[in-house]
Amino acid sequence: MxxxxxxxxxxxxxxxxxxxxxxxxxxxxxxxxxxxxxxxxxxxxxxxxxxxxxxxxxxxxxxxxxxxxxxxxxxxxxxxxxxxxxxxxxxxxxxxxxxxxxxxxxxxxxxxxxYAHTMEQDRQRYEQETALWKQQHGEQLPFSSFDLSDFWEDSEYAVKDHIEPPFDEEMIRSIEQELGYKLPASYIALMHTQNGGFPARTAFPTAGATSWANDHVAITSISGIGGQKSYSLTGDMGSRFMIEQWGYPDLGIVFGDCPSAGHDVIMLDYRFCGPTGEPAVVHVDQENDYEITYLAPHFEAFICGLVDAEELEI
The missing domain is CATH 1.25.40.10 (Tetratricopeptide repeat domain)
Incomplete structure (x- = not known):
């Protein structure tokens, strides 16, 4: 040189x-x-x-x-x-x-x-809520005390573009390698009930206002484990597409679509735990300079915290 x-x-x-x-x-x-x-x-x-x-x-x-x-x-x-x-x-x-x-x-x-100040506040909340969850639930298997039988909504559209076939351990390893992160055990457990689709309860309460409502964020779909369907984790409209083409911060995995059709998403956030740890769940708003709103200390807590939208203000 x-x-x-x-x-x-x-x-x-x-x-x-x-x-x-x-x-x-x-x-x-x-x-x-x-x-x-x-x-x-x-x-x-x-x-x-x-x-x-x-x-x-x-x-x-x-x-x-x-x-x-x-x-x-x-x-x-x-x-x-x-x-x-x-x-x-x-x-x-x-x-x-x-x-x-x-x-x-x-x-x-x-x-x-x-942003650094907000991130430190989120880190403290993540650590406190993680510790509290472990104190209350111990080391029990994911969703041991939560009924998932009515979690998914029947939808022909979900069958077409969201729901993946059943997966095995080899598929999980392949998806994790492609995304660069280890999937939470609770995510895998939920996908064993149905591999992606539309949840019946679509609102998650928040402490403050978001771009969607004064007191919650909304989710329309959850990505399945696979790459055959467009909105699965590694599909052509999946996590890497949203990060690389839509500019979402590369802090983890985009798994949840919102009613805005891409202008805000729900993500697994690995910033506090590293690529093999237990990620938090956050809402990221593209329309507000990719603002990150902390939602839950892990995926299971997020799923258990979803409620009917009618219960909250829109």
Missing amino acids: NSEWIEQLNRWHNEEEYERIVKQIEQVPAVERNYELTGQLARAYNNLERYREALELLLSTASEGQDDYAWHFRLGYAYSHLAQYDKALTAFEQANRLQPEDEYVQEFLSSIRP
Whole structure:
């Protein structure tokens, strides 16, 4: 690698030719890429909204990047678009210490601080409610004390586009590998009763107003485990489609459609537990800058908390 090559990469960056940057750098074997080249590739991934890949690259050079403003900026940028606002705030604060008063850093700090504050409140609620649930329910199997016999609504439309055939352990592993997250045991248990479709109770109460109502969010369908039907977890309108094409934050798995037909969704949120832990359930509102509203500490609590919409204000 020489200075002329780096200058060419920077010109492509200024011209927003990010795919050309990726193509050029990926021709170099990973073991032969130095710190600067790895950073250039991470920057291009960020600009192509490939935030997970950018984050992986940046973390692989963490020891070299500690005193580098650009490394911390790129790290914060990736974390912010993965909705990991606490880590994004830390990264941008360090970038600010290394290069004070940078206008781009100031903009990110200003916008992220309230999200990081809300995320910390959600984390505390998640931990408290998880502990309380375990205290009340112990280690019993999912839905041991909840009747699922009338959970699903009969629907020809659901049969056509939502309900997947029965699945096995191999299918679960395949879906988890494709999505990058371990499915909760309670999700798998519910899908054994019917693999996706329309719940009969469609409202989940909230403490405050949402884009849908003053006191709840609404859900129309739950994705099945599979990829044959359009609205299943890995179908052509499934979780990765909603994240990659609709811009939802890559914080977990989109599993619930809402009456807005894509403009808000229900997600499994793995930010507090990691990709193999027990995720929280959140509502994400595209129309309000992808605002995240915490709903429940896990999927079982969310399902048990659904009520008839008629009971709440619309």
